[in-house]
Amino acid sequence: MQEVEATTASPPPPRRVLLISAGGSHSVALISGNVVCSWGRGEDGQLGHGDTDDRLLPTQLSALDAQQIVSVVCGADHTLAYSESKVEVYSWGWGDFGRLGHGNSSDLFIPQPIRALQGLRIKQIACGDSHCLAVTMEGEVQSWGRNQNGQLGLGTTEDSLVPQKIQTFQGVPIKMVAAGAEHSVAITENGELYGWGWGRYGNLGLGDRNDRCIPEKVSVDCDKMVLVACGWRHTISVSSSGELYTYGWSKYGQLGHGDCKDHLVPHKLQAFSDKLICQVSGGWRHTMALTTGGQLYGWGWNKFGQVGVGDNVDRCSPVQVKFPHDQKVAQISCGWRHTIAVTEKDNVYSWGRGTNGQLGIGDTIDWNYPKIIEALSVDGSCGQHIESSNTDQLSGKTLASLAERYAVVPDEAAPVANSGSLDRLDLSVPESDVKRIRV
Structure with a gap:
């Protein structure tokens, strides 16, 4: 047998x-x-x-x-x-x-x-704190959400409850967009850089601290930009030759230039003069950059260890993040604090x-x-x-509104009356920007 x-x-x-x-x-x-x-x-x-x-x-x-x-x-x-x-x-x-x-x-x-x-065939989507941007395959940009500082690029400061096309980019094909807390950035297919929205820290790269309601071209001392990312109130961009530029708010060293000075125009990061950058991401107050060789570097606010270098000390210059067995990194994303x-x-x-x-x-x-x-x-x-979450597919199920549940920004303690210390809260955050919490 x-x-x-x-x-x-x-x-x-x-x-x-x-x-x-x-x-x-x-x-x-x-x-x-x-x-x-x-x-x-x-x-x-x-x-x-x-x-x-x-x-x-x-x-x-x-x-x-x-x-x-x-x-x-x-x-x-x-x-x-x-x-x-x-x-x-x-x-x-x-x-x-x-x-x-x-x-x-x-x-x-x-x-x-x-x-x-x-x-609409979508090439890329970016989300900020309270607004969104979407780039179509044809290079048009749709924006919606909060617009109190002009971050939608529509020429007004009125919120938009539905997506609207940014008319400034009519005939100017956009390659990529990024969104911060209240500002937006775009790169054209030709490598030109634009900024609009909230600009008080120079995060639009336009040389001043003014807001813009429509996109405005940024002057840069390089041939063309190919990548862009936003932190909460700072901006990171990468040139076609792999050079890294940062600008905007730097109270916690998130620009990476060795100090805590704001920059009102794109400023090249000298620490990477011998490296090529292929990916960047911005957090609330920290920044990450990935080299073509797979090495990851972080800097900025590090209160919760979000820079990833084994301590909780803020960094104003890039520090390499180490992985077990010296693994190379392929992709990176910064959250607000992680x-x-x-x-x-x-x-x-x-x-x-x-x-x-x-x-x-x-x-x-x-x-x-x-x-x-x-x-x-x-x-x-x-x-x-x-x-698995085991929810019905697109059932439309919603829960009761949480509109009456408010508190301060999550993860931050409210200042104690007469304590003399307001370090736990950023006083430049509008009072209306409180977040709901479960009670």
């Missing part, structure tokens, strides 16, 4: 994290197979799981399982995703000022498509503020050096097991 050779099923290929994005206190990832995961702070619905619960571990956003998502991006307290095949942009989370683009200020706890963008990186070995690491689980490692502890997110990493010991 012929022996039948026993066969065993081969294990499925490991999931790869294709994209990561970090927000105010939450994070999202796009995994191979068009799977979207989110974790961290959920009180405004920014995780998309149909509730206001925090998640300490990456959780599959099942409402988007059938939508074939190809990109995801976090705002401070809201999230956007794009489906190339369905030609739809989805948004969810905190809805104040119209930042979700649905024509109202309602919160959404399940992703919903933005009707005004339906059918940072996430993907290495070339398909491992995902996070560090910084962890109070809402935004690090994705199962606890609420701050870490000042890279900590592996095992559920998303090839080298994770838990076999890449990811929980």
